[in-house]
Amino acid sequence: MDYSQFGAMLPELIILGIFLIVFLADTFSPENGKKFLTPMTTVLMLLATVAIWIVPSCGEAVFGGMYVDGPACKAMKCVLNVGAWICMLEAAKWVESDVMYYRKGEFYELILVTLFGMYLMISARHFLLFIIGLESASLPIAALVAYNKDKYESHEAAIKYIITAVFSSAILLTGLSFVYAFSGGSLYFSDIAVQITSGEMSGLLIFALTFVLAGIGFKLSLVPMHLWTADVYQGAPTSVTAYLSVVSKGAAAFAFFIIFVQVFGQVYSAAWEWMLYAVIIATITVGNLFAMRQKNMKRFMAFSSVSQAGYIMLGVMAANQLGMASMMFYILVYVVSNLGAFAVIQMIEDRTGLVSMDDYNGLHKTNPYLAVAMTLAMFSLAGIPPFAGFFSKILIFTSVTSHQNSMALYMLVLIALINTIISLYYYLLVVKAMWISADEPKIGAFKSGKCEKVALTVCVLGIVFLGLVSYVYKYFIDSVGAETLLALN
Numbered sequence: 001m002d003y004s005q006f007g008a009m010l011p012e013l014i015i016l017g018i019f020l021i022v023f024l025a026d027t028f029s030p031e032n033g034k035k036f037l038t039p040m041t042t043v044l045m046l047l048a049t050v051a052i053w054i055v056p057s058c059g060e061a062v063f064g065g066m067y068v069d070g071p072a073c074k075a076m077k078c079v080l081n082v083g084a085w086i087c088m089l090e091a092a093k094w095v096e097s098d099v100m101y102y103r104k105g106e107f108y109e110l111i112l113v114t115l116f117g118m119y120l121m122i123s124a125r126h127f128l129l130f131i132i133g134l135e136s137a138s139l140p141i142a143a144l145v146a147y148n149k150d151k152y153e154s155h156e157a158a159i160k161y162i163i164t165a166v167f168s169s170a171i172l173l174t175g176l177s178f179v180y181a182f183s184g185g186s187l188y189f190s191d192i193a194v195q196i197t198s199g200e201m202s203g204l205l206i207f208a209l210t211f212v213l214a215g216i217g218f219k220l221s222l223v224p225m226h227l228w229t230a231d232v233y234q235g236a237p238t239s240v241t242a243y244l245s246v247v248s249k250g251a252a253a254f255a256f257f258i259i260f261v262q263v264f265g266q267v268y269s270a271a272w273e274w275m276l277y278a279v280i281i282a283t284i285t286v287g288n289l290f291a292m293r294q295k296n297m298k299r300f301m302a303f304s305s306v307s308q309a310g311y312i313m314l315g316v317m318a319a320n321q322l323g324m325a326s327m328m329f330y331i332l333v334y335v336v337s338n339l340g341a342f343a344v345i346q347m348i349e350d351r352t353g354l355v356s357m358d359d360y361n362g363l364h365k366t367n368p369y370l371a372v373a374m375t376l377a378m379f380s381l382a383g384i385p386p387f388a389g390f391f392s393k394i395l396i397f398t399s400v401t402s403h404q405n406s407m408a409l410y411m412l413v414l415i416a417l418i419n420t421i422i423s424l425y426y427y428l429l430v431v432k433a434m435w436i437s438a439d440e441p442k443i444g445a446f447k448s449g450k451c452e453k454v455a456l457t458v459c460v461l462g463i464v465f466l467g468l469v470s471y472v473y474k475y476f477i478d479s480v481g482a483e484t485l486l487a488l489n
Helices: 003-028 031-054 071-095 101-123 127-145 152-182 189-198 203-220 229-235 238-263 265-291 297-318 321-352 368-382 388-401 407-435 450-465 470-482
Strands: none
Touching: 003 031, 003 101, 031 071, 031 101, 071 101, 071 238, 071 321, 071 450, 071 470, 101 127, 101 238, 127 152, 127 238, 152 189, 152 203, 152 229, 189 238, 189 265, 203 238, 203 265, 203 297, 229 238, 229 297, 238 265, 238 297, 238 321, 265 297, 265 407, 297 321, 297 388, 297 407, 321 368, 321 388, 321 450, 321 470, 368 388, 368 407, 368 450, 388 407, 388 450
């Protein structure tokens, strides 16, 4: 075996290195040394993100073609790192509390293990490696969801998550077994694509596609595989909910794009195009309708994330390089917008225990900075100009309509636009509560922690400037254009 191939896995090796450092520091440091664990981990994560971004990728397939770390993969891993870093900053106050102090090392270790699994999902070009990455990312999340061991809701959420994860994995593996049989006994993406190109459309292939879509759709909370989302988001610790809503979703979306475009791209119009039409429309619409009914802020954000997953999937519908670049930019904007909202939710919950939308009435009177940050996050998620969410939606709509002159695609974008208008209603409900409600504030003034301030400031700056700084989108375009192994249309 040529061990030099491991040099191509630099991002994974960096994450494993940070994991070992955190594990050893947590295990062997004295009691007073644990106070340095949080700043050490956050600094290492920031340095890792810079290192992955700066160091050029090899761009070659290694381990027999099972793994590749091209420019697009590297860019997506940087996005996930940014999301994980912000989540760690937001969780700093929580993990330093008396209840969590002696378990904070385990929290960071589980986050790093899930991140390692997501890296494998992104770089996998063989379904065996993809499944290893998927399970490495999914199982530790169940432990994170159950982290509030003294709360029944956290246990219930973890049970629901693990049960649905097991069933979704079973469905995905069933679909892959059909793909394995159809392809003549190979799990390589390229081999399967060749077999599909040379063969005829069959019921077995459509059946396999349906199962694969259902299995990966669980990770993305696509309708009707979304039923776990609200209960898990509500019961899990808010830091875990924030991580689950953006980082996990981003990795799954990128892997979904690679699998459906590279492996099944030749049967786009004959098979999975119409599957995704139905799934995307249902996901955006159902997410919007149920978000309107929520008063609990974590359940509200859960159904918001369901709707946002539908918009992310529009990039897959484009099935080209522009679609991938737009999807990656959308995920980055979604990271800063969603985590900005969760930062405010967590700060308020940690100090007061309040999580209802009605509790936010008059927030601008006592905590104006939090009210402004939450307002910007809601505006960005709704796609109101001139914030980053507006540009991300414009770009992803453009990528879909540029694919081909199809009336069905134009109708899909029209339905998505109508749903964007509907989403304005429930996003502005939060803004109305904070700025217009005449009720006396239930949340008193309080000071935020330093790490929380940094996380919220990064999110606010991202919301304001990401859509205006063209370099970011150009970076994604260049990264996808330099990717030689995507085999995009």
